[in-house]
Amino acid sequence: MKLEQHILRMLTGPCRVSEGAGIVVAVSGGPDSMALLHLLATVSKPLQLQLTVVWLDHKLRPLETPQEKETVALAAEKLNIPFLPRQADVAAFAQAQHFSIEHAARELRYALLREVARDCGAELIAVGHTADDQAEEVLLRLLRGSGRKGLAGMNMRSGGDLIRPLLRTGKHELLDWLARHDIAYCFDSSNNDRKFLRNRVRHELLPFLREHFEPGIRNSLLKTADSLAADEELLEELTAKAAQQVLEEEGNGEADAFPKLRLLREPFRTLPLALQRRVIELLLWRIGSKANYEQILLVMEAALSGRNQSELHLSQGLRVGVFAKWLEFSYPAGRKAWRGRLLALTQHGL
Structure with missing residues (x-):
């Protein structure tokens, strides 16, 4: 199946995207988000999607962000999609809230994306998490002692407005697709910074597990997440019913x-x-x-x-x-x- 057809199925299936939906697309300029943007643009006609591109400068990598901004802006212009650049002082926010840089960046990013979505009347926000990100997330949550719900990983649609159309697509598939279509993208140097736990999981733990324990570790983690996610749906229903029986509010x-x-x-x-x-x-x-x-x-x-x-x-x-x-x-x-x-x-x- 072509990647475009797969993404169309993900949008109309697990992501529950309705015809004519407005979608804010978070695009950093990296390969995942650039693939997301171009794939959404490709399938937007049959679904009559109304796309808006948002690029965020976290003010953390001043030497790299101008090129990233230009790359995203040129792609949006070529695709005839509105482009909205934004800024957020992640370091200052992290210090004020006593958050890690990763936590602060995530909080500000989603807050800004939802603000833009409200301003332009979009119902949904699309982000470029891939199957590789899902495997990393499951391992991260396992290391942090998460329960069943955490180990179910990320959902294709969550929070009512957040969709992840690439969550069942591997990064290598996206890189191949970008190369075949001659689509430019940027490289974020912070993705190699080992001070971040996610990068150590990506560059050290997963390769070690793949080499010494299980060559198919990524697929094993994805199967585990899918299985637990299915269980979660039932458990959430049972929890809601139980809460009605044992909780009272004054x-x-x-x-x-x-x-x-x-x-x-x-x-x-x-x-x-x-x-x-x-x-x-x-x-x-x-x-x-x-x-x-x-x-x-x-x-x-x-x-x-x-x-x-x-x-x-x-x-x-x-x-x-x-x-x-x-x-x-x-x-x-x-x-x-x-x-x-x-x-x-x-x-x-x-």
């Missing part, structure tokens, strides 16, 4: 800056372990807290065997009051660190 919704959530202990105890963990993760996300592994275990222990009228102190001022019939999650002093016990604790519980 407050006035959006009108209440810090609503309270209750976790009903008795029905929670009857849930399977996998659903217990997922319900707590969902609860913490819903109330705006971090849902890390240690906090999930603390809440589980409190729900299953916690002493009545005790409490947990979680991050950013989140308090968990432990009562006979429920756990109550609230921000008594707002979302900020503070010391002290919950006010009027003995007025609750039985």
Whole structure:
């Protein structure tokens, strides 16, 4: 099957792109994103897609970005697609938020892409993640101790507006396609910088595994991600149903800056372990807290065997009051660190 036909199937299938959709295309100038741009342009007529190209200067590589900008701008002009260059000071943002450069770049990039999408009325944002990126991501998440959901990798469509049409296409296929069509692209020197964990996985760990353990390691990782992703769909449905049975919310919704959530202990105890963990993760996300592994275990222990009228102190001022019939999650002093016990604790519980 030709690559163009494959991408068309991915768009109308897993990416769920409707005819006439507006798509903001994130193009860095590298081979993956340049292939994405030209492939989308090729299949845009049958789907009547409305494309907009966005190029972002992260202000990290001043010697390389002018060439990248020119390459993307010329391609957009040739394809008759609007070109919108943007800038973001990633280093300053990383320092202010205490993020890594990778984390800061990702946060700013997606925020800017969504801002552009809103401004031009586009429903979707297309990024150039490939099958190779998926394999790397699964390994990265494994190294960081991710659970089943994390090991399912990236989705073809996620967040409601983000699509990854190249996620089942290998980088070598894209490079061959670019060469056959004489399409220029740039090389990002930061992709070889071993201080970034992803680059060490790409250039050291994966080649080592391929040579010494499993020649088909990439395909093995992709199969694992696909299998776990299918399981995730069912588990997410079961988690949503379980949450309706064991979670209660107090407050006035959006009108209440810090609503309270209750976790009903008795029905929670009857849930399977996998659903217990997922319900707590969902609860913490819903109330705006971090849902890390240690906090999930603390809440589980409190729900299953916690002493009545005790409490947990979680991050950013989140308090968990432990009562006979429920756990109550609230921000008594707002979302900020503070010391002290919950006010009027003995007025609750039985």
